[in-house]
Amino acid sequence: MARNNTEVAWADPALLILTSLAGGPKHGYAIIQDTEEQAGITLGPGTLYGALARLEERGHIRALPGEDRRRPYELTASGSAVLAQRLKAMRNLASQGLARLRTAQP
Amino acid sequence: MARNNTEVAWADPALLILTSLAGGPKHGYAIIQDTEEQAGITLGPGTLYGALARLEERGHIRALPGEDRRRPYELTASGSAVLAQRLKAMRNLASQGLARLRTAQP
DNA sequence: TTCAGGTACTACGCGAAACGATACAGCGAA
DNA sequence: TTCGCTGTATCGTTTCGCGTAGTACCTGAA
Numbered sequence: 001m002a003r004n005n006t007e008v009a010w011a012d013p014a015l016l017i018l019t020s021l022a023g024g025p026k027h028g029y030a031i032i033q034d035t036e037e038q039a040g041i042t043l044g045p046g047t048l049y050g051a052l053a054r055l056e057e058r059g060h061i062r063a064l065p066g067e068d069r070r071r072p073y074e075l076t077a078s079g080s081a082v083l084a085q086r087l088k089a090m091r092n093l094a095s096q097g098l099a100r101l102r103t104a105q106p
Numbered sequence: 107m108a109r110n111n112t113e114v115a116w117a118d119p120a121l122l123i124l125t126s127l128a129g130g131p132k133h134g135y136a137i138i139q140d141t142e143e144q145a146g147i148t149l150g151p152g153t154l155y156g157a158l159a160r161l162e163e164r165g166h167i168r169a170l171p172g173e174d175r176r177r178p179y180e181l182t183a184s185g186s187a188v189l190a191q192r193l194k195a196m197r198n199l200a201s202q203g204l205a206r207l208r209t210a211q212p
Numbered sequence: 213t214t215c216a217g218g219t220a221c222t223a224c225g226c227g228a229a230a231c232g233a234t235a236c237a238g239c240g241a242a
Numbered sequence: 243t244t245c246g247c248t249g250t251a252t253c254g255t256t257t258c259g260c261g262t263a264g265t266a267c268c269t270g271a272a
Contacts, residue, residue, distance in 0.1 A: 010117070010118075010121055010192040010193075010195055010196045010199075011116070011195075011196065011199055012116070012258095012259085013258090013259075013260095015116055016199075018203075019199065019202070019203040019206065022203060022206040022207050023206045023210065024210070027220075027221095028220065028221065029219060029220050029221080030220095038199075038202060039195075039199055043259095043260090044259085044260055044261060044262090045221070045222080045260090045261090045262095046222095046223090046224085046225095046259075046260050046261065046262080047258090047259055047260055047261090048221095049221070049222075049223095050258070050259075050260090051258085051259085054257095054258085068220090068267090069219085069220055069221070069266080069267070070219090070220065070221090071220085071221075080207060080210075083203065083207065084204070084207055086116040087116075087200045087203045087204050087207070088200075088204070089116060089117075089145070089146075090116045090117065090196050090197075090199070090200040091196075091197055091200035091201065091204070093117060093122075093125065093144070093145050093193075093196070094193045094194070094196040094197035094200065095197065096125070096144060097124075097125040097128055097189065097193045098190070098193050098194070098197070100125065100128040100129045101128050101186060101189065101190055101193070104128055104129070104130070104181075104186075118229095118230085119229090119230070119231095133249075133250090134249065134250065135248060135249050135250080136249095149230095149231090150230085150231050150232060151231090151232090151233095151249090151250075151251075151252090152229095152230075152231050152232065152233085152251090152252080152253085153229085153230055153231055153232090154250095155250070155251065155252085156230075156231090157230085160228095160229085174249090175237080175238075175248090175249060175250070176248095176249070176250090177249090177250075
């Protein structure tokens with residue numbers, strides 16, 4: 001993998017995309033902007049459309065009949081299930097980790 | 107990259123290792139077991155030692171004088187700073203995402 | 213009208229790194 | 243002895259992140 005702008009990644013593009021789509025169907029460009037605002041991470045086109053293709057292939061998102069040149073996607077049931085599961089795991093891990101950090105100060 | 111046992115990654119090995127070390131210095135094998143218990147993710151040896159080498163190279167962890175054949179590592183100041191930052195970002199992202207999921211049910 | 217800039221997607225390729233497989237060594241128990 | 247656990251290390255494949263460049267359309271300003 002090539003790290004996410006940073007030296008230690010904490011979220012991969014796929015997760016960011018699913019999270020963005022949890023707020024409603026969006027097309028690629030809108031996902032980029034949403035992710036930029038919400039998470040402060042700018043996805044390049046290569047990253048975004050590559051990840052979108054993989055997510056669709058795995059059945060986590062579905063392409064909607066697009067107007068004009070936009071290609072909107074929405075979450076599938078499997079996608080939101082996976083997302084929910086991952087987000088919970090993420091939150092738990094983060095809480096545990098932060099607790100460990102707090103108690104580890106000498 | 108090869109995904110993390112799962113189809114959608116939510117934490118990379120480096121972060122899991124740092125989190126584990128936040129609970130105190132550990133050697134490789136102990137990290138594997140700890141991560142398995144805490145996060146339910148099993149790191150293979152290739153993944154672990156590769157990631158350890160990179161983290162040390164970047165100054166986020168430091169090798170301690172090892173007893174027997176164990177090579178324990180501990181967090182450096184930079185490592186725990188990076189970890190704290192990432193964990194907070196992770197928790198925020200997870201909370202936002204879960205909030206979106208909750209309000210998105212029709 | 214021309215041109216700059218935003219929108220929206222596609223195509224390509226490099227390089228990082230995840231991960232499985234494998235090997236090896238020491239140790240205690242059966 | 244053989245088995246299984248501990249502990250570390252290396253190799254090779256393949257995935258995938260990400261940058262770059264290109265296409266195309268639309269709008270508004272100069």
